[in-house]
Amino acid sequence: MTIGFEHNEKTADLLARLRAFMAEHIYPNEKLYYQQKTEGDRWAHIPLVDELKAKAKAAGLWNLFLPESRHGAGLTNLEYAPLCEEMGRVHFSPQVFNCQAPDTGNMETLERFGTEEHKARWLEPMLDGKMxxxxxxxxxxxxxxxxxxxxxxxxxxxxxxxxxxxxxxxxxxxxxxxxxxxxxxxxxxxxxxxxxxxxxxxxxxxxxxxxxxxxxxxxxxxxxxxxxxxxxxxxxxxxxxxxxxEGRGFEIAQARLGPGRIHHCMRQIGMAERALEAMCRRVKERVAFGKPLAEQGVIVERIANSRIMIDQARLLTLHAAHKMDTVGNKAAKAEIGMIKVAAPNMACQVIDWAIQAHGAAGLSQDFFLAEYYAHARKIRFADGPDEVHRHQIGRSELAKYS
CATH class of the missing domain: 2.40.110.10 (Butyryl-CoA Dehydrogenase, subunit A, domain 2)
Structure with a gap:
């Protein structure tokens, strides 16, 4: 099986527009987001998010994960992967595009298993970003x-x-x-x-x-x-x-968790990519023991390993997405399990190295790295812990030798 490495025209266009939106509206407003989050009631609406959601919807960057039948972009899992990765670079940005967990999985559940009454009452407002x-x-x-x-x-x-x-x-x-x-x-x-x-x-x-x-x-x-x-x-x-x-809960769960798991992995790759960028910039400008950190052997090795690990995880994610698109989520169960183990573990390691390269600053609120590490570590439990996925992957492999 060969996966094309070039994005098709549709994905390339959306990715370019998404990156431009991130550059203009998301990255410059990260500090404002956390400022508004800490002002007054921390559980209240964050005005910035509502403002950016309106801009994203007007820009046609909305519900990118869903098929066109419900106002989505009509993308396959493979086409959506680079977009989800890009959104994952900033922790709060998926909700700006109405592509945030757990709502994506819940919308897909309502789309597939809800009645028309359920869809009218709950799915439509969720698709519109109002619920x-x-x-x-x-x-x-x-x-x-x-x-x-x-x-x-x-x-x-x-x-x-x-x-x-x-x-x-x-x-x-x-x-x-x-x-x-x-x-x-x-x-x-x-x-x-x-x-x-x-x-x-x-x-x-x-x-x-x-x-x-x-x-x-x-x-x-x-x-x-x-x-x-x-x-x-x-x-x-x-x-x-x-x-x-009654009794159909596991059936629904498996249908829901497949896309949810791979979306988590796509976002983890975006987080790791941004952590690597931060690490490279930091070590180019800091000096220790008479020379830039970028000239220290251990730093160079970690940067190299980070690039290898990120690209490995990305290719495995694309492989799983391609299989989901071509033979279905159930047949892609092993590939989904593999990436669900590989991507969060990769992100934890890359972010950890980036924290180390930043020194004590990497532990602080002045950089995004500590928060990213916490969320990357969480994903090793979300939608099934590493141990469960490894057990299923191992059993699947052993079954080939029955």
Whole structure:
């Protein structure tokens, strides 16, 4: 299988426009973003983001991840990869283009599995950038890397379902525009192992939902987005809010997580690329022991290894994207798992070397590197930890020798 290395005309045009937008509106406003984030209520709207979203929509840089059927750019995974990478270079920029997690995965879920009523009520406002969402799966009381462990209950009661459970690391709940949750829990604990779980839509303002606290990630609470611990106590929603049917939760999860995993990897490559750029600039201007850091052997070696690792991860990502486009997400399961392990580990290492090259400044708020490292390390858990993916990849490889 050969992947073309040149972007097609459509992708090249969008990439050029996206880079121009980033240069004009995103990079110059990074300090303003964090300034507005710390002023007043940290969980309030950030005015800059709303302003930039309007500009991005007017520029036609909007919903790039979705097909044209729902106002998207109609791109394949392979075509979207360089655009997602570019957006990943600045932590907050994906939301400017309405391409942020977990909303992308939730929009794709509603597009594929929601009813026309669900789409009208929730998908259309999300596509328009007027509504945010959350995906509610992980639980503190069990090892959620094995999703069959999830204990939260979804119980039928007449024309309603009653939901109970405790969840944590629920991304996006802090957003004031978050109005819909996709919740995963058990509808039938006695069913076959992978048919016990279901997914259901819960409006954010439904009685019985309590936010316990924002979780911190190496000290970052990621306001105004947030990663919350939550309690659901006798939360009632219409039975029509169940997606696809009882016992179909794993089926939906696999469809949702494939694109979500590779999008994470695309953004990780963008973060690592920017970290390498910062490292190169820093070592060219700093002097230690009588010569620039750029002339120190260990620094040169780390820069070389960074370039090798980034390009390896990018090529593996493109390979996985190509396979998803040509044979489907299920057939590309091993490739998706491989990149999900490779890209975050690569990003962690490259960002770590960049921090080291910056000295104590690399640990500070004066540079983006400490925050990038925290988020890169987080992605080694998001949508499945390294160990689960490695186990599945290893089993798949061993199966060839049966």
């Amino acid at each position: 945010r969402s959350s995906f509610v799966m992980t639980e503190p009381a069990v090892a959620s890397s094995d999703a069959t462990n999830i204990q939260s209950s979804i119980v039928r009661d007449g024309d309603e379902y009653v939901i109970n459970g405790r969840k944590w690391w629920i991304s996006g709940i802090g957003e004031r525009d978050c109005q819909i949750l996709i919740f995963m829990g058990k509808t039938d604990p006695t069913a076959e192992k992978h048919k016990q779980q279901s997914m259901i839509l819960i409006p954010r303002d439904t009685p019985g939902i309590t936010v316990v606290r924002p979780m911190t990630l190496f000290g970052y609470d990621d306001a105004p987005h947030g990663h919350m611990e939550m309690i659901f106590e006798n939360v009632r929603v219409p039975a029509s809010n169940l997606l696809l049917g």
